[in-house]
Amino acid sequence: MKKGLKITLIVVGSIILLFCILVGIQLSKDFKTEGKLETEIEEITNLMEATDFDEEKFKEKLNNTVSSGDYYKVERAYKNYLRDYLKSLNDIISFYNNLEIDDLLSIDNLKKDGKDYVNSKVLINNYKNQLDKLKENFNSMKDESKVISYLDNKLDSYYKDYYKKIIGEIKQTSTEKELIEYLENSSKILDNIYRVFEFLSNNKKEYELGEDAIYFYNDSLLNEYNTMLSNITNTKSSVSNT
Numbered sequence: 001m002k003k004g005l006k007i008t009l010i011v012v013g014s015i016i017l018l019f020c021i022l023v024g025i026q027l028s029k030d031f032k033t034e035g036k037l038e039t040e041i042e043e044i045t046n047l048m049e050a051t052d053f054d055e056e057k058f059k060e061k062l063n064n065t066v067s068s069g070d071y072y073k074v075e076r077a078y079k080n081y082l083r084d085y086l087k088s089l090n091d092i093i094s095f096y097n098n099l100e101i102d103d104l105l106s107i108d109n110l111k112k113d114g115k116d117y118v119n120s121k122v123l124i125n126n127y128k129n130q131l132d133k134l135k136e137n138f139n140s141m142k143d144e145s146k147v148i149s150y151l152d153n154k155l156d157s158y159y160k161d162y163y164k165k166i167i168g169e170i171k172q173t174s175t176e177k178e179l180i181e182y183l184e185n186s187s188k189i190l191d192n193i194y195r196v197f198e199f200l201s202n203n204k205k206e207y208e209l210g211e212d213a214i215y216f217y218n219d220s221l222l223n224e225y226n227t228m229l230s231n232i233t234n235t236k237s238s239v240s241n242t
Helices: 003-049 055-063 069-097 107-113 118-140 144-148 157-170 174-202 219-240
Strands: 207-209 214-216
Touching (some): 003 069, 055 069, 069 157, 069 174, 107 207, 174 219, 214 219
Antiparallel strands (some): 207 214
């Protein structure tokens, strides 16, 4: 073998060895980074599923970053998504904190609004519109195109798949399932209350408003009215148990 060829083979072999070492180092760093990120995701998931949700600690997690490189982009997309997810939850909570329907069917309100109950029905429709928008926004957070929009589209497919995987884990939390049920039951309550006002408006000549009760002129309407009230009470119980 000629000396020049031997030197060339040695140089090529050294380059290949160096390349393998560099790849090994990079893979080692990636494994460590992915390990840190998965630990972070597990801690975030535990916070979300905790009986007593610690919002401040949750926000602190969203503001911190444990990874680097392309994993950093995945982490930031994941946490930015969660931040908007939390906002959609807080908007719903704020809605319910400001929801005033407990006294709508009280005798005082029935007397105040009159037997057409225009103001009460307008109020319920406004609540329904707000609720529908909140439901639409919350449901959009589960839409794949919405989820993907948080991630840099130029990233390699591996990181895109990894991102989809960790986002998929969020969707399986019991918190989300409970909230969906809560929204549906609350929507039913508003619908049922509206039906009561429609019933009372359509039968306004069939009852009178007493000091502390409604007096129907026949048992059939009374039974129908009581059934409607029972449906509202039962649905409210479902919401409180969610």
